[in-house]
Amino acid sequence: MPKRFGVGPPWWHGRFRECGYRLTTPRESILDVLSKTSKHLSAEDIYLEVHNIYPTIGLTTIYRTLGLLVQMGFVSKFDFGDGRARYELSMGPKSVGHHHHLVCTSCGRVIDYTDFIEEEKELLSKTEKELSKRYNFKISNHLIQFYGLCERCKNKK
Ligand SMILES: [Zn+2]
Ligand SMILES: [Zn+2]
Numbered sequence: 001m002p003k004r005f006g007v008g009p010p011w012w013h014g015r016f017r018e019c020g021y022r023l024t025t026p027r028e029s030i031l032d033v034l035s036k037t038s039k040h041l042s043a044e045d046i047y048l049e050v051h052n053i054y055p056t057i058g059l060t061t062i063y064r065t066l067g068l069l070v071q072m073g074f075v076s077k078f079d080f081g082d083g084r085a086r087y088e089l090s091m092g093p094k095s096v097g098h099h100h101h102l103v104c105t106s107c108g109r110v111i112d113y114t115d116f117i118e119e120e121k122e123l124l125s126k127t128e129k130e131l132s133k134r135y136n137f138k139i140s141n142h143l144i145q146f147y148g149l150c151e152r153c154k155n156k157k
């Protein structure tokens with residue numbers, strides 16, 4: 001097991017038990033890495049981090065484990081349009097909770113924001129309501145990403 005900081009077992013132990021999955025070293029290592037960053041990491045980034053604490057792990061295991069963690073709802077998978085999937089913790093005390101993204105297409109910076117403007121919340125709830133009706137579809141979540149230039153890149157132009 002990788003070395004952990006702090007006291008007591010991390011919050012994900014209970015959830016693994018509930019779901020009936022074993023908490024293996026790769027699973028725990030990946031959650032550990034993701035819980036210590038606010039960045040959106042690619043599978044390769046995660047691999048490099050986990051590799052430090054668990055040198056025998058392979059990239060295939062990382063991909064497979066990430067797939068399971070996404071399926072279990074621990075981790076969210078995103079595509080920011082640069083050809084690499086990114087992963088982010090979607091539960092637990094360290095997670096930002098439901099948020100939207102501002103993606104800079106120049107430097108790749110991703111801003112997580114939760115301070116939704118009123119119009120945005122209103123538009124989304126209306127849209128979801130109408131779509132559910134029109135397609136008889138039960139919407140459980142959505143993914144909102146805006147692409148453009150961040151403050152730094154905008155000023156460089
Ligand atoms: Zn939202
Ligand atoms: Zn930028």
Ligand SMILES: [Zn+2]
Binds near residue numbers: 088099101111112
């Ligand atoms: Zn995010």
